[in-house]
């Protein structure tokens with residue numbers, strides 16, 4: 490499983506996408522602890538929704554995580570390589586069911602997040618967690 494830090498930057502072959510990260514603005518970002526002792530982050534840009542599950546007690550850059558974004562770039566370019574790295578939040582069969590025919594392929598098959606996940610990963614450590622509900 491890859492870390493939050495990994496998704497917070499583009500691998501060198503995708504460095505030209507760096508300016509696109511600034512175009513990403515979120516209409517909502519929420520994070521809460523789950524019963525499985527992970528932290529679930531949900532965000533939305535309005536058009537697309539992002540999910541990151543953090544496998545750690547708190548959100549750190551070196552926390553292992555699984556990711557998902559509903560955008561085309563994620564589904565077509567990156568979902569498969571992320572699946573192979575063990576960091577795909579949704580099942581690969583779910584991804585395959587929503588990808589009818591790949592439009593663009595990831596010619597390098599290098600693991601990366603889409604610009605939304607890169608932007609969210611950079612903000613993730615600053616997100617305030619909702620308080621745990623009282624038992």
Ligand SMILES: [Zn+2]
Nearest residue numbers: 558560603605
């Ligand atoms: Zn995306």
